Amino acid sequence: MLSALPGVLFDGVAYGSLLFLISIGLSVTLGLMNFINLAHGAFAMVGGYACVVATLRYGLPFGVALVVAFAVAAIAGGVLERVLYRRLYGRSPLDQVLFTIGLTFMSIAAATWVFGSGQQPVRLPDTLLGQTRILGVDVGIYRLFLIAIVFALASGLALLVTRTRFGARIRASVDDARTAAGLGIDVERVFSVTFTLGSGLAGLGGALGIDVLGLDPTFPLKYMVYFLLVVVVGGAGTIVGTLCAAMVLGIFDVAGKYYVPWAGAFVIYALMVALLLLFPRGLLRRIR
């Protein structure tokens, strides 16, 4: 029983890394503009399909396909922000929820029409296949790769937000959009850029996650609850909080399904209730 613990922890961290990568954009969007984007998972799905098309149809290497996945999802996010999302800022949460859930269903229908309803295969490079032993624990090389990429990206993001002028402008806009605008910060542009970046990261997460989360047209709906949980538990607009929440939820979800399979997915809902009772405003409230 306990002997499986290190492996379960490792898988949980890998799973949590993916949740972080996909959710971070949602967290910043919600923290920055109070915009509720239920269609966020659709950008992850777009990245996933972009990766599949790039590797299987065009024979591009996996690494290049990941870049393509990021770019396609970022462009999709940037364009939709300009054309559609922009009109919904400052509208009631109900309008935002209805609009983005509608967008989610449209993305599901579109993906089904183009790619069919089946699970998509992913061809990982040989170097990422197989297992390796670290400290006496057998771990999947791909999951190790996943964790490494996500931690590198999380560090990069943290540096961007805490050390650069643009990061300071993001934080100022999250803290108080009106004052930030009154001091010359183009809050709408800050938002466009972060939305585009967040969509790109979700796309990258969707591509990296095909092997772990799977990829079919229901993806945006199937994982919506997980992304929202991460954001709510972590606290909107915080990188460290989102990372902590993603890790906690990832580990407990994997461990729950391994140790108490009869409780199924209920474990993380119980965990969420407990965490929200303890930290009603999120693990960490502000962007750091």
Place this chain on the structure above:
Amino acid sequence: MADLLEVQGVVAGYGESVVLEDVSFTLREGGSLALLGRNGVGKTTLLLTLMGMTRLHKGTLAWRGEPLAAVPPHHRARLGFGWVPQERGVFPSLTVDEHLEAIARPGEWTAARVYQLFPRLVERRGHFGNQLSGGEQQMLAIARALMVNPTLLLLDEPTEGLAPVVIDELVVTIRKMLASGRMAAILVEQHARLALQLTEETLVLDRGRVVHRSPSRSLLEDPGTLDRLLGVA
């Protein structure tokens, strides 16, 4: 030459509601104006209207002769509006240094010069906005507005909630800032006498209208009128 700021028959408020009924005034380059009146007569609303953050129902605003109504707030800051919001609007997740750097625009005011003006902020450079005392937050709000290198400083109740000794320190600094005469200022203030001492001209608002306009000095020397207008001696 056109005035720095010309406000003509402005009717403004929030949504459908109207707070400013009819406000007109002009401000010359480098001039200073005190905006007085009882609570809730529209002083802050007037400053917010200048910043483009209310709904302008009627009237015109002009900046150096150019119409201002359609200019979004962040562009007004770039035109030269230095806004010190009521209750300071300090950012809790930015350090003092970041407050200055994030919005800095090129000009004579640099972080080094601003720190010279507010030496108390130097020792606090690495602290976050919510780790400062009320007085320090107010200094930071003013320091931050200076980093925009404003042509017009809008001060919304800078002494609100501060201890008398901190107010004295702040007043000395504000006087120093305005003394150069290169920067115009509009000062909203509950301490009427203080505002009168700091400015050239005074505008008194009541229920969204201008009810008095005169040089600050003459109002300062006429306690009867001041008392009638504001209910303070």
